[in-house]
Amino acid sequence: MNTAYARKMAEHRHKVLEEFLIEFYAEWDGKL
Structure with missing residues (x-):
């Protein structure tokens, strides 16, 4: 990233x- 905006x-x-x-991983593990 070359500029402050891009960074x-x-x-x-x-x-x-x-x-x-x-x-995503929480759903995958059945926690949600």
């Missing part, structure tokens, strides 16, 4: 993806 977008995407995966 900020990437950090946001990474956070969203991490939260999605936490929820």
Whole structure:
């Protein structure tokens, strides 16, 4: 990521993806 804006977008995407995966694995394990 070369610019501050691009870095900020990437950090946001990474956070969203991490939260999605936490929820996905919880569902996969039958916890939700």
